[in-house]
Amino acid sequence: MKNSLLPFRSLRPAINVPRRRYTTVSPGAGRLNVPTDYSTSSYLAHTPSQTYNLHTDLPKHIRSGKTKRTNYFTAVNDALRIILTTDDKSLIFGEDVSFGGVFRCTSNLTDSFGSSRIFNTPLSEQGIIGFAIGLSASGYTALPEIQFADYLFPAFDQLHNEASKMRYRSGGAEMFNAGRMVVRMPTSAVGHGGLYHSQSPEGFFLGMQGVIVVIPRSPVQAKGLLIAAARGADPVVIMEPKILYRAAVEEVPLEEYELPIGKAEVLQVGTDVTLVAYGTMVYVAEAAARAAKERLGVSAEVIDLRTVRPWDKETITKSVNKTGRCVVVHEASRTGGMGESVAGEVQERCFLRLEAPVTRVTGWDTPMPLAFEGFMVPDVVRVLDGIKRTMEY
Amino acid sequence: MVLLTSLRASFCVGVARARLLPPPSTARYFASSVIARQNAPMKQPPHSDSVLFPGAVNSKFTHELKFQRPQDLPAIPTYRLIDTHGEVVDKSREPDISQELALKMYKDMITRADKFLYGMEIWSLHLSGAGNANVSAGEEGIAVGSAAALAPDDVIFSQYREQGVMMYRGFTLDEFMNQLFANKFDYGKGKNMPIHYMSERLHMIPHSVGAAYALKLDQSSRIAVCFFGEGAASEGDFHAALNIAATRSCPVLFICRNNGFAISTPTLEQYKGDGIGSRGVGYGIDTIRVDGNDVGVTFGESGFILYIGIMAVREVTMRARDIALKEQKPVLIEAMSYRVSHHSTSDDSFAYRAKVEVEDWKRRDNPITRMRKWLESKSWWSGEQDQELRIQVRKDILKAFARAEKEKKPALENLFLDVYKVPSRDLEEQMAELRRIIDEYPDEYDLEAFDRGREGL
DSSP states (O other), X not given: OOOOBOTTSOOOOSSOOOOOOOSSOOXXXXXXXXXXXXXXXXXXXXXXXXXXXXXXXXXXXXXXXXXXXXXXXXXXXXXXXXXXXXXXXXXXXXXXXXXXXTTSTTTTHHHHHXXXXXXXXXXXXXXXXXXXXXXXXXXXXXXXXXXXXXXXXXXXXXXXXXXXXXXXXXXXXXXXXXXXXXXXXXXXXXXXXXXXXXXOGGGGGXXXXXXXXXXXXXXXXXXXXXXXXXXXXXXXXXXXXTTHHHHOEEEEESSOOOOOTTOOEEEEOOSSEEEEEOTTHHHHHHHHHHHIIIIIOOOEEEEEOOEEETXXXXXXXXXXXXXXXXXXXXXXXXXXXXXXXXXXXXXXXHGGGOSSOOEEEEEOSSOOOGGXXXXXXXXXXXXXXXXXXXXXX | OXXXXXXXXXXXXXXXXXXXXXXXXXXXXXXXXXXXXHHSOOOOOTTOSBOOBTTBTTOBOOSOOOOOOGGGSOOOOEEOSBOXXXXXXXXXXXXXXXXXXXXXXXXXXXXXXXXXXXXXXXXHHHHHTOXXXXXXTTOHHHHHHHHHHSOTTSEEEOOTTOHHHHHHTTOOHHHHHHHHTTOTTOTTTXXXXXXXXXXXXXXXXXOHHHHHHHHHHTTOSOOEEEEEXXXXXXXXXXXXXXXXXXXXXXXXXXXXXEOSEETTEEHHHHOSSSTTHHHHHHTTOEEEEEETTSSOEEEOTTSOEEEOOOHHHHHHHHHHHHHHHHTTSOEXXXXXXXXXXXXXXXXXXXXXXXXXXXXXXXXXXXXXHHHHHHHHHTTSOOHHHHHHHHHHHHHHHHHHHHHHHTSOBOOGGGGTTTSSSSOOHHHHHHHHHHHHHHHHSGGGOOOTTBTTGGGGO
């Protein structure tokens, strides 16, 4: 398809020149740090039957339905289309959304639903979220898009001081809350976004009460979680790993469906160590788990957190009580990241079962630097090393 | 303009009557009066036709219940010096510019405009896998024209379409290329995306209003200058900045490039009022709108086009700088142009605007040629010289490109440096951890591309 405005798609050179790379990867036989091959990931459904086998919490009533090969941004687009079709009071707005948005998630929606429901806003994140809260508290389903998670911060006051505590301060009033708001934003590294286009700011939500934060890992997940978020009762922030928009492709059910918010998912059952990840990092965890099996004979259980706030303690506790070891992986910096929260809870809940301290494999405590993104984002080697240290403790 | 004049006039009368300030010789503005007002006792003359509401000191009473409708007010006019045919509109105002300066401006524009540099930016991105750069075709004139009017040590806060300003101040092709390639000579040490040029040497540091206030406190003969687009003027910080600049009377020039689009969003969806200029008036800031296309569109061989508004922008900026410095207060310049390029190298803007519209702009306004004609009419420039210049510029760019391309990336230690002035213990631990990983898995990390390789960490 013709791409119109995707800031971070990889550009094909106009002239055929050898391509330089920023990544730390040196391609070669037997190396672990090679680019993720999403087309062979066992966490993505490449055939219709895999769709229902892999995504075990897909509702029963759609299990006989048809699927279609769909990439991540198209799955988001499908979900938005379903929400707009089934909910007359839903609206999408944000910077550049009416022509499809910079990542094409809102393509063709203006044509179908009109410019009073899909529209560009002036360039003001604070305004966008404030506007969304007002709509939500008036019975409308507001689906604002923040162009990059990096641009979230001007809106943070609206999210933290308004949306997050609106229900609380109104004493649970029927309308006076921001529960019909779902904020979508692309997040995380692409390899060349640098300081202002590759951040993973989910850790900031750890100090924010009353807002749900979801990071879907795949097209099937993105569709079901977005529809569930739009129909739920609480404000939701959905962070979509932008590197997956085109890279992650699955057979996605055509019908509408919801996936459970607030629940983690075991992607791979194991016995020796629990790997906790979300977003892009589940694919790094997958490769590290494979390497751990082959090189160390270690059986890793891989869990996708899916909802990072409030996250699913039950599933993690159950797993760590079984394996006795836990490694948490995320791109965001170590300090203030999800790893702190997971490690803290796990040591309290699983202390007597733990064979080793919870290990964190994360971004460093620096901003996201362009030329060194490949060293900032955890790679397969670092995750494998984390598993090894945990096993050898 | 009527709005501006009447506001100022009534303000002066009101102030004079209330004896809050010495009778103003020129229109003294709200900014200074606010400070004076706070210190002076508020006196209400008997039988006054107005009350000195602290929030609106010059508002007269009226019996008419009438809403002020923006559409009834005339739009702020756009100042221009040279018309679309290249003729000086007001013959008494032949541009006051030396041959040397005019040629420097012209050459800088050509260099920045040259499709080769444009092409190189894209090419370098391909090579580096970097992905995205913002280009400024259509707005060079604003940058170069305003830079020409500023003092070399004025403090500039720029965005990513101000390459013209940097070039005018002597940022070299090598320096541009080093940043584009994020190589070891990049001043940002590889931390920024392409086009985030910066230079301490050229006084490009953030946050203009605070800097302007610092200059004011220092009783400096410099001012601060801030460049931004009309899209950025929707953000809260724009409004906060203008308001603080006005209330604290900061010597700052706000130069807004109104190029019609914020990525895909046209100005009609960005604001409803009379451009960005009306906001300056609203905040009590001297404001002018200027034709940023005053001189210049050129067609490169590949159809690369450039608008240049230079003469009018230069003149307006000189006058504005004078006001900002002598009267110690902010001034807003809204320079109108049309972004004929795409938003960035990965944008195809024909998805959201008609190609014909862009073509129409190219046809309607062709100022680079006109500037050349104007230079030629003064016998300052010739066709041969133009040809030579363009060839030379391309050579220079290719050389700078080749030099920057073969340089290594900054040393790996830069990943951890400059977070704090001195790395924290946490960061030292994390550096050691990365060293350990690289040493334990040497085959997994290729450090050849980085300055000093493994030793660079």
